[in-house]
Amino acid sequence: MDMPAPASVLILGGGFGGLYTALIASRLLSGRAELTIIDRNDYFLYTPLLFQVAGGTLEAHHVARPLKRLLPRSVRIVRADVTAIDVAAKQVAAGGASFAYDYLVLALGGVPNFYGMATAEQHALPFKWLPDVFHLREHIEQRFAEAAAEPRRARDVLRTVVTGAGCTGVELVAELHDWMSGPLLRQYPSIPADALSLVLAEAFDHLLCPMDPNLMREAVRKLLDRRIDLRLGRFVSEVGPGWLKFRGPSGDEQVPCGTVVWTAGIKPAPIIADLALPRGPGGRIEVSSTLQVTGHPEILALGDLAACPDPSGGVLPQTAQVTVQQGPAAARTLAALIAGTDPPVFRYRRKGEVVGLGRMGALAEAFGLRLVGLPAWLFSRTVHLARVPDWGDRVAIALQWVKALLESERR
Numbered sequence: 001m002d003m004p005a006p007a008s009v010l011i012l013g014g015g016f017g018g019l020y021t022a023l024i025a026s027r028l029l030s031g032r033a034e035l036t037i038i039d040r041n042d043y044f045l046y047t048p049l050l051f052q053v054a055g056g057t058l059e060a061h062h063v064a065r066p067l068k069r070l071l072p073r074s075v076r077i078v079r080a081d082v083t084a085i086d087v088a089a090k091q092v093a094a095g096g097a098s099f100a101y102d103y104l105v106l107a108l109g110g111v112p113n114f115y116g117m118a119t120a121e122q123h124a125l126p127f128k129w130l131p132d133v134f135h136l137r138e139h140i141e142q143r144f145a146e147a148a149a150e151p152r153r154a155r156d157v158l159r160t161v162v163t164g165a166g167c168t169g170v171e172l173v174a175e176l177h178d179w180m181s182g183p184l185l186r187q188y189p190s191i192p193a194d195a196l197s198l199v200l201a202e203a204f205d206h207l208l209c210p211m212d213p214n215l216m217r218e219a220v221r222k223l224l225d226r227r228i229d230l231r232l233g234r235f236v237s238e239v240g241p242g243w244l245k246f247r248g249p250s251g252d253e254q255v256p257c258g259t260v261v262w263t264a265g266i267k268p269a270p271i272i273a274d275l276a277l278p279r280g281p282g283g284r285i286e287v288s289s290t291l292q293v294t295g296h297p298e299i300l301a302l303g304d305l306a307a308c309p310d311p312s313g314g315v316l317p318q319t320a321q322v323t324v325q326q327g328p329a330a331a332r333t334l335a336a337l338i339a340g341t342d343p344p345v346f347r348y349r350r351k352g353e354v355v356g357l358g359r360m361g362a363l364a365e366a367f368g369l370r371l372v373g374l375p376a377w378l379f380s381r382t383v384h385l386a387r388v389p390d391w392g393d394r395v396a397i398a399l400q401w402v403k404a405l406l407e408s409e410r411r
């Protein structure tokens with residue numbers, strides 16, 4: 001009997017969703033499918049540790065790992081920008097070439113959401129991809145050089161505003177605090193420590209990490225202890241070169257600042273914006289609990305661009321924790337579709353939350369427990385290490401943490 005031709009599976013995006021789908025699918029579908037993964041980068045970016053690259057604890061190579069090293073040789077890797085997706089013709093254009101598919105996996109993630117505020121898009125720095133981290137570090141280093149050259153302007157130039165107090169904003173402001181008040185200030189002894197000011201601004205009146213309120217109060221206490229200026233209930237209404245405007249209950253306030261970093265939300269990758277596929281909240285693609293797109297059983301979507309039903313109501317959050325569980329589920333759905341059986345239902349298991357606070361420690365919620373201090377720090381580091389896909393990388397990151405710890409003890 002003739003073997004059926006292998007199905008052609010095209011995975012768009014080599015982030016958490018694409019990588020984990022490809023890893024598991026390559027095992028489940030061996031010989032029954034040809035897997036191709038397309039990404040504009042040739043590396044997988046471990047975003048939860050990006051803050052530590054911003055703060056200088058980790059190097060870029062710890063968080064950006066070559067896809068070629070992480071995936072088996074049976075998976076074809078194409079480094080190219082996806083420029084068009086034709087769901088009717090089952091074709092994808094990328095890097096000037098055309099790719100036909102039987103099954104398509106959409107895992108292109110999201111981009112920063114400036115909510116249509118053109119001035120923010122123009123003047124605020126995003127914090128999403130690896131080049132954003134290099135750009136941010138370079139920008140802040142330049143502000144320090146400027147402050148040292150013009151001490152009268154130091155206070156304004158060094159004021160750094162992080163907008164959006166979700167987990168990303170909270171972790172970033174903590175890491176920036178450690179870097180700016182430590183190594184950078186030591187590099188510029190003429191700058192007085194009180195010239196530094198870090199602001200965390202949020203339109204809502206509370207931090208937005210999805211954690212126990214007591215832990216969030218602890219986060220607020222730790223940030224205030226480090227003199228981080230928390231502006232809750234303040235909506236950023238405009239950003240200009242060297243200033244931003246807040247809109248609050250008592251009117252508009254213009255604040256001079258050298259740096260504005262935007263961590264106030266994400267929206268799905270622009271390439272999917274015009275696709276005629278059903279949408280859920282925030283323009284995310286609507287999928288069923290098998291991760292199949294409604295009306296297109298041959299297309300799966302997962303991660304930040306998908307609106308996947310949460311059995312406890314609404315849709316699942318846009319986190320790595322959700323996406324690393326969806327990857328294997330997408331692979332099982334593909335295996336079932338190719339075998340002609342019913343795809344299994346994806347069940348998300350919330351395993352707790354962790355928020356790193358740099359040298360201020362960490363906060364964690366796991367197994368019904370609330371952790372602070374050393375236990376939270378150890379737990380958060382263990383969670384990150386467990387999610388790094390390669391053993392060698394885990395060891396390298398753990399050694400780097402020990403090195404950074406010993407160096408900070410010596411100072």
Ligand SMILES: Cc1cc2nc3c(=O)[nH]c(=O)nc-3n(C[C@H](O)[C@H](O)[C@H](O)COP(=O)(O)OP(=O)(O)OC[C@H]3O[C@@H](n4cnc5c(N)ncnc54)[C@H](O)[C@@H]3O)c2cc1C
Nearest residue numbers: 013015016017040047048082108109303304318319320321
């Ligand atoms: C700074 C930061 C810290 C975070 N920390 C945490 C955390 O601690 N815990 C947590 O659970 N979540 C965290 N997240 C969220 C987490 O990173 C996302 O939920 C997760 O990455 C979603 O996975 P994804 O596969 O949907 O998208 P991504 O991982 O973003 O992958 C998308 C991939 O698609 C590629 N791509 C996009 N457009 C194109 C195109 N047109 N052509 C070719 N390739 C393209 C990109 O290069 C990328 O590799 C963090 C996010 C950020 C930005």
